[in-house]
Amino acid sequence: MAEKTTAEKLATIQQGYTLEGPTIELGVALIDGELHKDAPVRLPLSMMNRHGLVAGATGTGKTVTLHMMAEQLSTAGVPVFLADIKGDLSGLATAATGSEKLKARTDSLGQDWSGKTFPVEFLALGGDGNGIPVRATITSFGPILLSRVMELNATQESSLQLIFHFADQKNLELIDLKDLRAVIQYLTSDEGKDELAQLGGLSKATAGVILRELVNLEAQGMGPFFGEPEFDTAELLRTAPDGRGVVTCLELPTLQTKPMLFSTFLMWLLADLFEDLPEAGDLDKPKLVFFLDEAHLLFNGASKAFLDAITTTVRLIRSKGVGIFFVTQTPKDVPSEVLGQLANRIQHALRAFTPEDAKALKATVSTFPVSDYDLEEVLTSAGIGEAVITVMNEKGAPTPVALTRLCAPESVMGPSTDELVKSTVAGSSLLSKYGTAVDNVSAFEKLAGQAAAPTGDAAPPLPAPPLPSPSLPSEPRQQRNDGGGAVGEVVGALGGALGGGLKSMVRSFGTQLGRELLRGVFGTSSRRRR
Template identity: 65%
Template sequence: MAENTAHLDTIRAGYTFDGATLTLGAAVVDGQVHADAPVRLPLAMMNRHGLIAGATGTGKTKSLQMIAEQLSTAGVPVFLADVKGDLSGLATAGEPSDKLTARTQATGMPWQPTAYPVEFYALGGDGVGVPVRATVDSFGPLLLSRIMELNETQESCLQLMVHWADQRGLPLDDLADLKAVVTHLTSDEGKADLKGLGGVSKATANVILREVTGLQAAGMDAFFGVPEFETAELLRQAPDGRGVISCLELPTLQSKPQLFSTFMIWLLADLFAELPEAGDLDKPKLVFFLDEAHLLFDGASKAFLESITTTVRLIRSKGVGLFFVTQTPKDVPGDVLAQLANRVQHALRAFTPEDATALKATVRTFPNSEYDLEEVLTSAKVGEAVVTVMDPDGAPTPVALTRMWSPQSAMEPTAPEAMQAAVAASPLMAQYGTAQERESAAEKLAAQASPAEQAAQAPAIGGSARDGGTVVSGVELGDIEEIRRREQEREERARRKAEQPSDLEKAVGNFMKSAGTQIGREVVRSVFGTRRRSGGGLLGGLFR
């Protein structure tokens, strides 16, 4: 008994903090729940990132939901990637029950049914929520090259192509615009422009063209376009001061994992580029929860994994916290896992030799403990988790088996009708609800088509052909040939003038040649290569 008392005293002391905290639950020692030994997480430590793990059905998603509720109450905006649709219940007040009352009393939780301010989003309109889109320009050539898994040479060529489009006032809103630019540069009409870029072979351009087509085939078309989503929308508070919970619906994620990973890396990179350095704050500006995080990493390219690792390391200084939610820690790459200071580990199963190996590896990631963690992690009940977090001094707290608090919102999804009503009432629908078409690269390049191409299109446009096609829209073919000859002469003169490199183009060429140097490699491989036309990151400014 004295030993148990000492263990409880260690937990009580280890989870007593000055300042605002989130309460995760109550400590469990020798099978007994101790409401007088609450397990807490300092609010200021939420941007040290974390992991919520556990086998299917052990309660990890409900732990995520409960933590998100407390963050919202503290005025901290939250972003949730809702893969299974379970988290939409945050918008609906929970319903009491005898079982719930017994649990909350045992853990010392002052439970009240509560609905939280939720904004529902959907990638490119694939779902009920407010559509989220981004322009190809915003992604920038570096991020696009990572998504397309281009090598360094192809990456540099894509940068030059995007630079070419930017210099000629050809906005890249969607994949059709990028495809139009690459198609133009690989066509007979654009071969002079391609040659003028220098160092870009037609074969490399064709590889890029195939990869763009592959993105379209993977369902990326709906995501790229305008109006473009402003990531600052994720930092909002409700009128009552609570943080808005942004819930991203992913109903078809299993069939489009690349779309999810594309969005996440852009969102994080854009936030990093736009947010100022914040240092240590009393509470984070935003906390991300990525449910089913293994889908973020499955099949990911090496460049993508490196980008995520760098993001996790650096975005803390912007006041943003990242929590990965998955089944086992092995689902998260080691370099990323090493950055996750706050751990909520629900029960694991050891049905196979591989499971047993994963269990032992998980135990080794925790500090020394008075618990037999192998036994605890395989016998923990639903809604219990082994917890250790970072204290304000940067040290891990004692490991504590914890009976987790319960969500105060609904534990089942919000009714579809209620979600639709909430989305329809959102002020963001007026701004983002309808996809827009504006004159961008595809339209401008079509308008600049050669007279021969225009003549070929003339009958379809509404002109009449008679006498076996010798007259088109009342213009003799001989006249068309003369017009085309004169136009080609003007284009040739303009082309020769345009091929004279500007000071900027010379600088870009010298920069590309310097990519072999350390500073060149660091800039070219920069993770945060987003480039909004009205702002953007480092390389966005360089290529404007």
């Protein structure tokens, strides 16, 4: 077959990216080394809940790409969540200043550029940073996610689930780390040894291992993240008074010391959103778009239950109107089950310095549709701010592969000043809700005899929960406080390690906490009253 002419390649891209509805303007196509302003490369706003991948070697412009996309989503009225790994996404709150170099680039793209600020909310895990403190209760986080943070093996994870089950039976609320520590210490004490024996499948030695890992979490300074007031994930869905979507920027100044907490927290956010949001079907634009930077942290060393839950969440949260973009170095960082659900692909340059790099390059090329480009050559020669793109068009088909020079952000590509960040936080409506930690009566106080409330059984003793394989639900959950009907079905499908016997347990639990403990994709629950 004769090679296509430049004009034919241009026509293919122009036709493939001619879209009717609102779009994110990604850039313009590069064909045979020449930039074509008349071949814009776009991503339909209505397809952003089909999820995506932004990949590329370090220093190729991935962060600038998600920065630019976040700006346009906000302008379109779509809330955005960003994890600020490197500390430079706070620049969204500061208008960029033009320069001759920038003007030359934007003119070459036909981009109508002007410096702008965007509505930004700053968060910080447990107050580790300048942002609004974000906390979650131990009960809400759940045993599967907590096992991930503590790096427990499968047996220890199952044992932790039994500990949560015991705490729920006994009305021992697990709010912070000292609550869970108190319950484990009770079970391993002489006073609690009969209770430990009744649980079945939980040895004193394994309970001791979990207790030691819990102490390690406290020693690593993770205690402030677990507690109340718990962050309401509905805060991520807000728009500014002018109709633009609020960009929620999570500060991560100590990510290198707490990578597991960071990645697991992101899945807690998604799991909580999944439980709260109603089915939405196809929308003109998503309700929220997540950008999960350093995505490999989610998957490294993850248990099968955790991976199954991630896969199921990614598959099903699309119907709730939420889009997820994984940001990482190569597609091989993402399991194939998840990668297969990422319809929108923005691939920056890769390096091929080692045999391992060469394998990663070939694997990346194999994930793209057949194109008019020599992708191995293009992906090793693309410049900073350039990427190979294919997305899903409005009919649900992949667009032609296009080497693209990307649009420039209109806010600062770097950090805002500390003074601006602090003043933004001080003026936030969230500060009064989440700024001050509270310590309500819970398991620690009850076991210490400091509360008048009795610690009796919440329900008759029940058998230890089985650990079935996940399956897909036949119908979505219709309401949050339904006492276990449709909710039980969702849990049976999505729990990964919580299902079967636990669904029947829902019907016999007499407390709201008992019912809600079983709802989450990861065994998470919410004690909030909305």
